[in-house]
Each structure stands twice: as structure tokens, then as C-alpha cells.
Amino acid sequence: MAKKYDIQEIVAGCCKQQAKYQRAFVDQYSDLLYAICIRYMRDRSFAKDLLQECLMRVLKNIEKFDAELGSFEGWISTITIRQCLKKIDKKKIHVIPLEPSQEMDYSFNPTVLDTINTKVLIDIINTLPDGYREVFNMAVIDGFSHEEIGRQMGIKEASSRSRLSRAKAMLREKITELQNQESWVNTA
């Protein structure tokens, strides 16, 4: 079992390009960043490739991290998300304008969702179409504002809102479908 280091130690060691701390950073944070890459890239092999680029980017820019401005995890997550968006932007993405959905009250049973493995929940989100999945991830999971999403993705703020709205509706439909299937409860 590799020794766990404080974040201050890791940052200081990585700033001096000490291999021990660079390795500790990879050991302690790769899984977190890999999960983010999977959420945005959908495909695990692509996510793995991208993860390497993200780790390199973090290690090369680690001296720019300022603990007073936010947490280290938040900082590396943001770098990873930006790298993902950059990569997605280069890919062929055909955003199909979909019909808007009406905001409505939605009830669900959290005890049923609790039985689902987190990986399965991520797979459900990954079924959202390109363009919608990213907005949903950024707005709902990663807490970006629509203004920030618009800037990062190169779309209008209004478009971000409409995509989020549609993504939520699609997700609810999927979850409702699953809730209606008895076998689904035992998939965890």
C-alpha cells in the first residue's frame, strides 16, 4: 500500500519535479480524474488517453495552484473538464436541436436509486446525446453556471439552459422507465 501524502506535500514536491510526489499525485488522484473523463468522454479507452494528458497538464502547471482560491480537487477537476471539452470540441458533434420540455414536478424514490451502482448511474447519464450530456454534467454534477458553460463550450447561455432542460427531461424518462422495471432494482 503506497503511503498517503498531504496535499501540501504533494504540491510542494511536484513543484520541485520530485518523482516521488509526482507518483503520489498520480496514485491519489487518477481515479477521481478518470471518473470525470468517463463522464464527459463516454468511452473508457478515450477517457484513459485523455487522463494522461490531463495529468501531464496538471503536473506542468501545478505551481499555479493557489490554495486560497479553492480546493486542489476542485482545481484539478476544472482542468480535467476543460481538457475534456477541448477534446470534445475537436470531435464530430452533431447537436440535434430537440423539442424543449416543460419544467414539471418530478417525484422519485431515492431508496430505489440507492440500490443502483454509481457506475450504472453514470452509464445512464452517458446515454444522453452529445452536447446535452456535457451541459448536464457541467451544470448539475460539477456546478458550473450557464454563463460559464456557455463560455467553455462556445454556446449561448440560453442554449445551455435549453439543453439542460432537455437533458433533465430525457434523464427523468430513462429513470422512470427503470423504476417501472422490477428487475432494475436488483442491478446493483
Place this chain on the structure above:
Amino acid sequence: MGKYSLEEYLKGRIRGHREDIDTDELWKALDLEPKKKKPWWILGAVLLLLATCIGVQQYPTKSRNYSQIENSIEKKSDIEQKNNIGQHKESQKTSETTSLEPLKKVEKIAENTTSQSSNNSLEQAQNTNKKATKPAVITEESVGNYPVRHEQVKSKLEELATDKVYKPALTNEKKSGEGVVGKPSTLINQAAYNPIKIAWLTSLLNVFNIDQRSIKMQEATETIKHENPPSDKQNPWSIAGVGGLYYVDRELNLTNDNLAEHFGIRNRTETSLESIMLGVNIRYEINDHWYIKSGLEFQSINERFNVQITNDSTFFKDNEPIILLVEETGDTIIQDIGLAEFLNSRTEIWEHYNNHRFINVPLSLGFKSSKNAWSFFAEASPLISYYQGFHGRMINLDGDATTRNPAYFNNKWGLGLRLNLGVSYQLKQWNVFVAPSAQQYLFSVSQDGFGIDQNYRMIGGNIGLRYKLN
């Protein structure tokens, strides 16, 4: 069953979620900056090795030549002895004896003068020679038989015989046995090491008026001074600069079926071109036919990458909103739901030239056969190779053009093999050579576990210039 916000719930579950990943593999794949400094360190070590070899080659030349001369004298003396007892054969005139012609003169003069002055002592010496089977040469004792027996001359000769400068001659004392020739630290041997010494000795003899013998000795010494010293065996070391041009055959092997599409794209978009090689080497000739060689080479394998990428992006136009018309209970509702997105598709077609770089240390064994100035040679060269990675652009797993990715290609060590057949032409110290060559790297340049093995073999030729060290 209560009412919860699904979004909040998902955020709580998914944010901060971690996915297992093999960090050992990931760490190996990362290309961190400090690792790139290795080639310079290796280059420095090889240059140091090269400098040491040249230094060693320069230093021991004299001492080796001295011992060669000494051995030649011994052989020559053997011939002289055989001549004295009537067993001399013409066939025994080797190249070594001819190279010692001036010394032979001195020795003959010494013998003649000895026989003239003291036949008794010569007979005595010859008798002793027969017993010891050693040459009849001038020693302290034979000098002691000269008519002029001056103590000072004798003491000077003794001093010479024990002079540390002539250490190689003194070492023979142990194996020489007893008798007149029991001390081969003779005048002749000493003269062989330093013509100036013999000149000094001659002048010393003149000072003490050692009749005609000293004049003859002086003449012989003059001959020594004016003729070239005995020719040595040729220096076995030589250095060369070499350049090579090869036709490259690249082989891609798919080892992971998931990369079949990527494999197909790369086969379509990448073409191997030529390889160039530049290097220096140092050669040591073991004998007239066999030699060994090593050095340092840089090799670049060039490729062409034909790219065709379609990039699609979306954009908005102001004043072009999506307006949805919904008919509900007979009424028409017009709803503005945002700006319309337009798809912009752009196709790029271009070419890029890539290369894979290697630093090689060849360890060659060669055979040559010479006729006049021409030599034909064959060499087998295992190569210790340091692959410096891929430089350029290629298609990545996303189908985009990308630069170097350590997950695909990274620095690594490996082995190679090269076979040369060539011809060379000697121009004094210089030697120009041309050698058709076949080479293969015995390792895949792509990263282990990447899924596509990439191997190279090539055929071409080397041309170079060799300088024989003095």
C-alpha cells in the same frame, strides 16, 4: 415516498466518484520532463569512452615498439649465431631482420673488432655461446677483452647495463642463463633503444682512443642515425566518419482488435520514407583480416502523414431564434426557445513529415581481405539502440491529428542488427569505403501494450572516410 430533487440526488452520488485505474501503467506512460535528459548523459559517456580509447592508443606506442625491437634483436642474434656455426639459411631472412639492418652492421663491426683483437677471447665466447645457445654480442666482458682496457669505459658500460631506462633489456637477464651472453643488457640492445646513446658511447670510446674499431663503430652509428628507425608494426587503431541512406520497410501488427479502425486509418494515412544515419566509430585491427569496431550513431526514420480531418462545430446567428409553434386546445402558442444552432463542417487536407529517432552504439566484428589498395570487407554489427520517440503528428484514437503521445511512443532501449558488405580503397593514411547494408530493429518502437506493434527493417548503403592513426 417523498419528493426529492433528482439533480441534487445525482450530484450527491456522482460528484467525487472515483473509478479504479491501474496507476502503475499510467505512471509508466507519463512522459515527465526530467526523463528527456538521458540521451545527453549517454552521449557524454560515449564521448568520454572515445577520448579514453584515443588516449590509450597514443600513450603505449613507444613501449610496445621497444619490446618489438628487442625481440627482433634476439632473433637476429640467433641468425648470427647460426651463421657462425655454418647453419645459416637464406630463408631465415625475415622482414624483421631486414628492418634491423643498421644494428646488424654495428654487431658485425663489433664481432670483427673483437676477433681481430682477441681470437682467444672470441673462441672462448663462441664456446660459451654454443652451451648457452645465445648470440655472440658485445658485452661488458667482450669489451673488457679489447686491447685498451680502461676502467672508466668499463664502469660506464656497467652503468649503462643497469640503467633503468633499459629496463626491458634487463628483464631478459633472468632467462638468459650464465656465460658471456648471460647478460643481454648489451651494447647492441641498448643502442637499439636510443641512437643518441650509441653516439655518446662511440664518442666515449674515441676519447679513450680505442683504435680503428671505434671509427668503424662510429660509421655504423652514423648509419643508424641517418637511416630510418626500424619500421614498426602498423597502428591497429583507426577512426571513421560514416553516413548512411536506407529504404525503410515498416511493419504494423495489430495486437488489440479494439484498435482495428485506428490500425486501418494509420495504414492508410502513414507512409514510411527513407532513413538517414550519421556516425563516428573507432576500429581496432586484431590481425590482417579480423577487426572489431564501435562508435556512436544517430539514425532518423522519416515518414509522411497524409491527413484528412473533418471538424464539425456549431455556431449561432443572432436574430435567428428557434420558434416553436404549439397548438393547444385550438390556440396557437408561439414560444421562443433560444437561438438556432448551425452546423459548420470544415475538412482539412494536408501533409506532415514525421520521424522516429534512434541513438545507436554498434558493436561490430568484421573480416577484410586486401589486394593492393583495395579491401573487401564484411561486418556483423549488433546495435544497442536508444529510441528517442516519435516526432511529428499522427492520428490518435479519437481520429484527430495529435502530436507526440507517450502512450503510443516513448523513449526506450532495444537491440538491432546490421550486416554490411563493402569495399574500401586505401589512400595513404586515409581510406574511403562504401558498404551496402541491411538493418533491422529487433523491438517494437510503440509502447508495450499499446495494441499496435511497429517494427522497422531497412536496406541501403553506408559511405565513409577512415583515418588510420599513427
